[in-house]
Amino acid sequence: MPNQYHNLSNPHIESYILFYGQQKCHPNEYFESNNLQKNYVLYYILSGEGTFSSNGHHTVNLSQGDLFLIPRNTTCFFKADKDNPWEYLWLGLAGSDTKKIIEASNLPNKNFLRQIKRTEFYSILLELYEMLNKRKSLLTNLKIASLTSQFFYYLVKEFPNHPPVRKTPKNDQYQIAINYLQKNYTDPNCNIVELCNRLGVSRSFLYSLFRENTNISPQKYLMQLRMEAAKKELQNTTSNLKEIAHKVGYGDEFTFSKAFKRYSGVSPNVFRRN
CATH class of the missing domain: 1.10.10.60 (Homeodomain-like)
Structure with a gap:
């Protein structure tokens, strides 16, 4: 191989997890966002079911294995089922490049994805959430950064915008x-x-x-x-x-x-x- 030297132009992409959590909802428990949010929030449904709607889209029924997005600066409403209320985890996404990444995926077209379990994106999501809950150290922070990049990579790769x-x-x-x-x-x-x-x-x-x-x-x-x-x-x-x-x-x-x-x-x- 001949000698090589290259400059890498602007390789840094700024997008990261700002907050995260998990909740088992009560029957008919709902969330209504009239105050426009500053960040994107992804919800993955671990069990149960409920309904979800966001500005400009019809109300849909979602259940275990589905994922929905609360876009920034968008009103939304979601409600747990009365008989089989859902439990979900969520990731709050921040960073100057997050909007560009989200819009490169198919999420903004409907603000939800159905049954993502058979994807690399799903595997990385669970691994990332597990790592976020571990005691923070240099190694865990490096792993979180690595998994976050993979998380966005597979979102765009497996669910491209169309x-x-x-x-x-x-x-x-x-x-x-x-x-x-x-x-x-x-x-x-x-x-x-x-x-x-x-x-x-x-x-x-x-x-x-x-x-x-x-x-x-x-x-x-x-x-x-x-x-x-x-x-x-x-x-x-x-x-x-x-x-x-x-x-x-x-x-x-x-x-x-x-x-x-x-x-x-x-x-x-x-x-x-x-």
């Missing part, structure tokens, strides 16, 4: 959904919740969209793609069940075999013999 799809005609939305499932059904992380997140629509809206066009649910459509692909593998290849399971989007042979028998009425081995 216009809400729901503003497009229904036929276009349906075709986008079909194309996504056909292209990604071999990925175990491809599921209906992930599809809803990418489209920016609710599960009920997506369900009605598929019923109108295919007369089956999106979940059944995804299973149909996987099972028909599995049948071709069983008929035309000598691949074992573990290999076929991975090829059609299942993490293990057992789950694949159960799903195949429900769909076809016979086990994969019987189908292959016949």
